[in-house]
Amino acid sequence: MxxxxxxxxxxxxxxxxxxxxxxxxxxxxxxxxxxxxxxxxxxxxxxxxxxxxxxxxxxxxxxxxxRGDEMRFFGNFAEGGGVDRVSVDWIFYKDPPDHTRLRRIFAQAFTPRRVESLRTYTRDVVDSLLDNLEHDNDFIRVVADQLPVKIICRMLGVPETLHEEAKVRSSALVPLLDPLISDAQLEAAEAASSWFLELFGQIVEQKALQPGHDLISALLEAEADGERLTRAEIIGNVVFLFAAGHETTTSTIGSTLVALLRNPGQLQLLLQEPGLAVGAIAESVRWDSPVxxxxxxxxxxxxxxxxxxxxxxxxxxxxxxxxxxxxxxxxxxxxxxxxxxxxxxAFGSGIHFCMGAALARMEAEITLDRVFTQYPRISLLSEPVQGDRFAMRSYSTLEVEIR
The missing domain is CATH 3.30.43.20 (Uridine Diphospho-n-acetylenolpyruvylglucosamine Reductase; domain 2)
Structure with missing residues (x-):
């Protein structure tokens, strides 16, 4: 022993x-x-x-x-050592001045206006996903896990035929942000990274020739102080948007619903004053932080x-x-x-404050509104099941009863 x-x-x-x-x-x-x-x-x-x-x-x-280069080698708690992570130039790992430059240029494209432009589409997607609760009562699988990927795919110009695979691949990337990662998870993350790098490499080439109204087209054009992002930087950081934004938004939506259903007095207050949705989401990510x-x-x-x-x-x-x-x-x-x-x-502090916070809040706000409009008597059917990650806290199963 x-x-x-x-x-x-x-x-x-x-x-x-x-x-x-x-x-x-x-x-x-x-x-x-x-x-x-x-x-x-x-x-x-x-x-x-x-x-x-x-x-x-x-x-x-x-x-x-x-962050430093060493932050690519998070300690593995179970073994006391470290595991090499997929080598991608994510802004998540950068320090100034590289971080400052990347963040400044990203801000030119990833704007509040762009987030708001997705509000109507997000509402339509949520309504469509909620209809599926009639046949499958797992709110995470049916709604919360689907919505963030559909929105980010729309934002980045990913073809709809690839949305489901993008969701699966995105989930495989998340363990890269966790100190507890197995060899099998690392292998799956490497495969997912390669898939995303190839996908977004192709999309970047297409958008360079035929720009659209998507975020990748905007990133290709964005500049700050006369500097632009390289294509490799765009591709790598778009992959990061998937890895970081998918599960955190899923968690925010799921934890907010659970918090409200477990606190009926607060839910009643929200139903009486729908404008408190912003406060409900802010309190949810404080009370049960996604990260x-x-x-x-x-x-x-x-x-x-x-x-x-x-x-x-x-x-x-x-x-x-x-x-x-x-x-x-x-x-x-x-x-x-x-x-x-x-x-x-909940969304960080200082220079690394989460760039996607406004998008996550918008998706959660619309989901709350549509859930309680469509199913005002929704309730928990069973005890929600927590996921098994240390760094990212979210429900893996959330069964609800709709009436």
Missing amino acids: AQVNQEDRSAADVFDPFAQDFLRDPYPHYHKLRAHSPTFFHPQLNAWLISGYRELDDLLRSNNLG QYVGRLVTKDFTYEGVEFLAGQRIMGMIGAANRDPRQFPDPDRYVITRDEGKSI
């Missing part, structure tokens, strides 16, 4: 992501971690765990942290509130824990759609 040293055992007493009930309900574990210390070095995970709201917000905005943690690398030695961070050390920003910090959100385990204590960190 392997020996477990006292230091690792003590750290596991403070925070153990391998605990049997952790994936089902991590929040009691986060409360214990944060109460011990909002900045805690975990030797077994070989990382600083930042679980306090103020501390995480400060550090995500700090110039002392970055539970983000990784950073300490780029130079610095001290923060008496804690010394050394260059090369890893940071795990515990978003799920920070969003339940009682110092920021009174009575944080309650779901309250009228909260006004400030923004959560």
Whole structure:
């Protein structure tokens, strides 16, 4: 039997992501971690765990942290080592000045106006998907998992005949963002990456010759300070949009529905005041954050509130824990759609704030409106089933009863 040293055992007493009930309900574990210390070095995970709201917000905005090349090698918790990830130039992995340049050019094309232009199409798609609940009561499979892919495919000009395969391939990419990844998942992710790179390589070539009203055409034309994206940068980061945007939006939609159905008083308030939908979504991603943690690398030695961070050390920003910090959100385990204590960190903070946040919120807002319009007496048919990922929290099954 392997020996477990006292230091690792003590750290596991403070925070153990391998605990049997952790994936089902991590929040009691986060409360214990944060109460011990909002900045805690975990030797077994070989990382600083930042679980306090103020501390995480400060550090995500700090110039002392970055992504760095090492962020392509997230530690594998189960083995204590690392696994090589598919090598793609995702903006997710970039630091300034590369990140600044990519973000500035992307902002020229991925605009609020472009998101809003999809509102009518999104409504039509949601209505069509909701009709399928008459034959299949799994809301995730029928609605929440389908909608984000259809919208991003529409935005990028992917042929409708490829939407289903794009959904499957997109799901295979998601484990790349998680510290728990098996060899089989890595192999599937590599195959999915190759498929997407070939697909978007072809679309980019087509749009370069015949521009349309899609995002890829806009990215080909976008420039900032006289600079444009290379085709490789466009292709790689469009793949990232699929990987990051699909599951997080699915999670946002699913968790919002569950939160409202489990809190009938808040649901009734929303039905009386539909304008509170924005608040309901904001509270949902705080209460059960789609992204539970983000990784950073300490780029130079610095001290923060008496804690010394050394260059090369890893940071795990515990978003799920920070969003339940009682110092920021009174009575944080309650779901309250009228909260006004400030923004959560569900979509990140600092320079890496999620570019697709507005799109995810729009899709969730429309889905909420259409669900309760079409099925005002919808209810949970069984206990929702949580997925098995650490970094990305979402329901794998959500059976509902429509009446």
